[in-house]
Amino acid sequence: DTEVTQTPKHLVMGMTNKKSLKCEQHMGHRAMYWYKQKAKKPPELMFVYSYEKLSINESVPSRFSPECPNSSLLNLHLHALQPEDSALYLCASSHQTSGAYEQYFGPGTRLTVT
């Protein structure tokens, strides 16, 4: 099974809402990632978790709060977002974070902030 699943596929939320994005993998990977992709732009790294610990935060605003409850699950908690945060949010996983490795990406959650 080389699948990374993400839920929901689409999410519309207001600026005062609190919502969460969920990502799951069952490949035994110990590294998980969140990326943000604006329309017609390449993906941009947000967070990296390695062995369930946050190892990289690419200066992401605090209204995005990641969580890794176990090695298979990665959440992204959203609060007080702005319309410019509307984007495709991609989750990925890999066996490791050093050396040569492949990252497996999920299909993404399309987020619209109104």
Place this chain on the structure above:
Amino acid sequence: DAKTTQPPSMDCAEGRAANLPCNHSTISGNEYVYWYRQIHSQGPQYIIHGLKNNETNEMASLIITEDRKSSTLILPHATLRDTAVYYCIVRDGGSQGNLIFGKGTKLSVKP
């Protein structure tokens, strides 16, 4: 910032080989060359990677020049389903070496 330069777009006839170039003139000795692609509205898909030697797998071949300053991804028999944005990425092999996506090449395979 991305360390690679790719043409913004290319066309290829169905059934022919697609050759996608990538320039990475500032690559250092411990940096790998990776190729991913992203079909419209899907997550990126890993294709292949290499360090010094040419590589081949069931999807594609990767040709890296001897000085490692450029590479070419070859899709031997392009199909309509290969239409996508192809990203060439140079990544450090260390623990902080993450994928930094550039603008990529939009490959259009035409019948």
